[in-house]
Amino acid sequence: MSRLLITDAHLLHPETGTRTEAGWIEVADGRIAATGTGRPPAPGEAVRVLPVNGATVLPGLVDAHVHLLVTSLDLVDAASWTPGYATVRALAEAGRMLRRGFTTVRDVGGADHGMARALAEGLALGPRLIHGGKALSQTGGHGDLRPLGEEALPCCESRPNFARIADGVDAVRAAARDEFRKGAAHLKVLVSGGVASPHDEIAAVQYSEEELRAAVEEAGNHNRYVTVHAYHPRAVERALRAGVRCVEHGNLLDDATLRLLVEKDAFLVPTLVAYEQTAKLGARSGLPESSRRKLTEVRDAGLATLERAHRAGVNLVFGSDLLGPLHPAQPTEFLLRAEVQPAADVIRSATTTAARLLGLEGEIGTLAAGAHADLLVVDGDPLADLGVLADPERRLRHVVKAGAVV
Numbered sequence: 251m252s253r254l255l256i257t258d259a260h261l262l263h264p265e266t267g268t269r270t271e272a273g274w275i276e277v278a279d280g281r282i283a284a285t286g287t288g289r290p291p292a293p294g295e296a297v298r299v300l301p302v303n304g305a306t307v308l309p310g311l312v313d314a315h316v317h318l319l320v321t322s323l324d325l326v327d328a329a330s331w332t333p334g335y336a337t338v339r340a341l342a343e344a345g346r347m348l349r350r351g352f353t354t355v356r357d358v359g360g361a362d363h364g365m366a367r368a369l370a371e372g373l374a375l376g377p378r379l380i381h382g383g384k385a386l387s388q389t390g391g392h393g394d395l396r397p398l399g400e401e402a403l404p405c406c407e408s409r410p411n412f413a414r415i416a417d418g419v420d421a422v423r424a425a426a427r428d429e430f431r432k433g434a435a436h437l438k439v440l441v442s443g444g445v446a447s448p449h450d451e452i453a454a455v456q457y458s459e460e461e462l463r464a465a466v467e468e469a470g471n472h473n474r475y476v477t478v479h480a481y482h483p484r485a486v487e488r489a490l491r492a493g494v495r496c497v498e499h500g501n502l503l504d505d506a507t508l509r510l511l512v513e514k515d516a517f518l519v520p521t522l523v524a525y526e527q528t529a530k531l532g533a534r535s536g537l538p539e540s541s542r543r544k545l546t547e548v549r550d551a552g553l554a555t556l557e558r559a560h561r562a563g564v565n566l567v568f569g570s571d572l573l574g575p576l577h578p579a580q581p582t583e584f585l586l587r588a589e590v591q592p593a594a595d596v597i598r599s600a601t602t603t604a605a606r607l608l609g610l611e612g613e614i615g616t617l618a619a620g621a622h623a624d625l626l627v628v629d630g631d632p633l634a635d636l637g638v639l640a641d642p643e644r645r646l647r648h649v650v651k652a653g654a655v656v
């Protein structure tokens with residue numbers, strides 16, 4: 251039975267948005283056993299004591315929008331990778347995410363059950379991986395990356411790719427069932443145009459309401475949920491009416507759609523840092539001119555929409571959506587959100603609210619007894635300065651996953 255006692259630590263509780271006086275946290279068998287302030291309990295035998303000299307301990311962070319498998323922006327090079335090589339690269343990135351303080355990530359396109367298994371078995375170091383297999387795209391949708399000169403359908407499930415094509419109610423059902431067969435914890439459906447896809451407009455609506463209802467029904471049958479990639483009110487309204495539970499991006503949403511999100515108790519996962527970072531790269535991102543135009547369109551609106559969503563009381567969850575060489579910027583999403591939200595709310599988006607989205611309330615994102623002992627030890631007070639979480643190289647002292655110090 252492995253035991254750990256962290257002492258002389260300020261405990262940050264996301265639920266209340268408070269940070270205690272110096273206290274302690276006791277871990278046994280990968281779970282939080284007890285916490286308190288003041289004098290720590292006497293350590294029993296075989297307890298590792300970790301005094302942290304006034305540092306802050308908070309729950310490990312959740313990034314609810316990653317693509318572990320997309321480790322390069324060079325699509326020509328990536329086309330020559332074998333699935334094995336692509337997976338090794340993805341798991342290496344998973345290790346780096348853990349060292350940035352993310353102890354749980356939700357993959358919304360690309361990661362598979364083999365990667366989740368390798369991480370769960372400790373074959374590779376990384377966060378808990380909640381995967382949704384491949385996203386569903388209609389022909390010509392955000393996941394259809396064929397050059398216009400190519401007629402053949404992209405060949406499909408065996409190839410490392412973030413999406414698969416499914417058109418029509420029956421095909422959507424079959425694809426959804428196939429992803430759930432392979433252990434998907436959620437189903438991602440692409441319902442509006444996107445930045446990286448070469449042939450669709452952001453304003454396009456993808457998938458009919460009937461197809462979306464089929465996806466939602468299949469997810470419900472499996473006790474799972476559907477999340478959608480979408481930017482604008484038309485696509486999001488259709489998705490929410492069909493019973494979708496979560497929306498990714500949402501940069502162009504108006505107040506009526508934000509109210510509908512609240513009414514449905516649905517979740518929104520903005521991914522502002524992806525646009526910031528891609529815009530910085532400019533032409534070096536490898537994105538064609540058409541994509542860079544679309545990038546400007548959504549980037550300019552993103553922060554203001556987040557502010558309105560926050561005021562409206564939408565369930566907001568932390569996401570980054572960074573690809574390839576942009577991954578190191580993952581925690582700087584905290585700084586962007588800090589511009590329009592109080593620190594405590596931003597921290598909840600990456601802990602308690604994220605846990606609720608994942609159906610892991612009380613299991614992750616909290617210091618409550620019984621939760622997985624996924625913990626960060628940081629220098630400084632993230633409630634006073636979110637820069638603490640945005641700069642893991644200098645501020646993050648220890649990452650603890652399932653009670654083990656990484």
Ligand code: ZN
Nearest residue numbers: 444479498499
């Ligand atoms: Zn997307």
Ligand code: ZN
Nearest residue numbers: 315317358571
């Ligand atoms: Zn994405």
